[in-house]
Amino acid sequence: MTGTVTAWRVLAGCVGVAYPRLMVSNEAERTTLVLALVQMECSEDPDDNLARALEGVEQAARDGARLVCLPELFRSRYFCQREDPAHFALAEPIPGPTTEALSKRAAELGVVIVASIFERRAEGLYHNTAVTFDADGSVAGRYRKMHIPDDPLYYEKFYFAPGDLGFSAPETRCGRIGTLVCWDQWFPEAARLTALSGAELLLYPTAIGWQFDEGSEVDAAQHSAWETIQRGHAIANGIFVAAVNRVGVEGEIRFWGQSFVADPFGRVIARAPADRETTLLVECDLGLIGRTRRDWPFLRDRRIDAYADLAKRFRD
């Protein structure tokens, strides 16, 4: 890993001058992106969380990362465990204090940042939103979580209106980065549409964990299903997929960490531990996307003439 990180630092001086793509290109087919996933614990204090997130970004940039992703709703405890109107006070507009701080830091460090925000769009209208800041601090894209869960301890339908921006993969100086959020992980349609938008990497800010009463066998099966289905998205679409989770115990949930990156073949190339804060620094050889898709040309063979009923709830 160090080889490429070193090569990277040689390029770092160009950042902000000619807006080159923030990657190393050693040969026609090889372009390496150094990605950082900041797996963190989230405390009761939003200011403390923001400060630690910014520190995480800064350290990752110092270590060579050019793209840094934070966990879902990192500014607070995972408040959706209960339906409490008081929690709407945690929301903020975009632009707002969090996006301003992140935009500033992205520009200072010359890195792309993906961050999850509890967005107040209007009085009484809120979203679970991921914002992508380009390396000059500008907003490259915004994604409003499309699939909203509502399960015991995950009462998100109370807080978030379903996203209305659809699926996209904004161009950044690290390439085209697709963002989806947590529950979206379970929907192959979301991954596919984002890949069809040109994404080279799919990032999932996440807040998922175990409940206390389900036993270790169920716990293991849940975690395995979560990682497996996302590896499946990487394989089906021939792209990199990364999930960034929080850690720690909050109320009834033990967040399971284990942030990971899968390559376009679905191989897990890095995985963080379950029980502690970790910044995962991962080299992604973006040349693998083209090579994998040439070997397994699934995009060529999709039967787009026969998929109309995917827009139905059920075929009955």
Next chain:
Amino acid sequence: MTGTVTAWRVLAGCVGVAYPRLMVSNEAERTTLVLALVQMECSEDPDDNLARALEGVEQAARDGARLVCLPELFRSRYFCQREDPAHFALAEPIPGPTTEALSKRAAELGVVIVASIFERRAEGLYHNTAVTFDADGSVAGRYRKMHIPDDPLYYEKFYFAPGDLGFSAPETRCGRIGTLVCWDQWFPEAARLTALSGAELLLYPTAIGWQFDEGSEVDAAQHSAWETIQRGHAIANGIFVAAVNRVGVEGEIRFWGQSFVADPFGRVIARAPADRETTLLVECDLGLIGRTRRDWPFLRDRRIDAYADLAKRFRD
């Protein structure tokens, strides 16, 4: 396993009388289907292959199976390794000798059979087709492979016209059984549409293997990707998924066997070896489908208003 198989045999006497569903129902929520996957080697002799397939079905039925699935194009060697018009002589109409033999055996044994046929639909028009025989020998459904590969050693586009029957899950006396074929495994759309058609179990007759020159690391990654993406389909849709592969070396391909069944949580509950013929007899607790989908209600939250572009080749 024996408990349920025994219970099953008690019911066997009813078969053909009142056409009950071929399953055990111990309680409101539990219905067990005993599934058999006949992983076999395919010789140069089509008659020998048919005879051994029928023996496999018979033995599986004796062992308690109520649904038996054969591998893709089991009547011959995997002829698609080369483009040779002489191989069209292997095709046959439906109904034809193979379907007649299977239909007869299904009725005699009172089992549902899923079999893959090289279908001659008209002169110069061929399909890679899976036929589902109900336990009375009637044809419950026919599926023509929708996604056709064309890769070195898998020149299927030369032989097979793309399917035109779409995706379905015909009702049988074992429940609603969805069939897809091999290359379809890589397309989440196919699994989703079949699940939305009501499938409780998704069966993939398959012919997939390793090539000789790629090395053990690539071999392992390919097999892992293949199993992983199908586990992903099970998870995304909350259904059972099973793949039935052939074994043995044919020309440049070492077919990798490892037929398997994944439950609606994506857990592999049975897996055959890589290197020999095996009939995998697997109990599927169909009650798990409802329980899994209640816990993880993905079908509830699909954003059918936002999926129209799945019918595009690419979003550019």
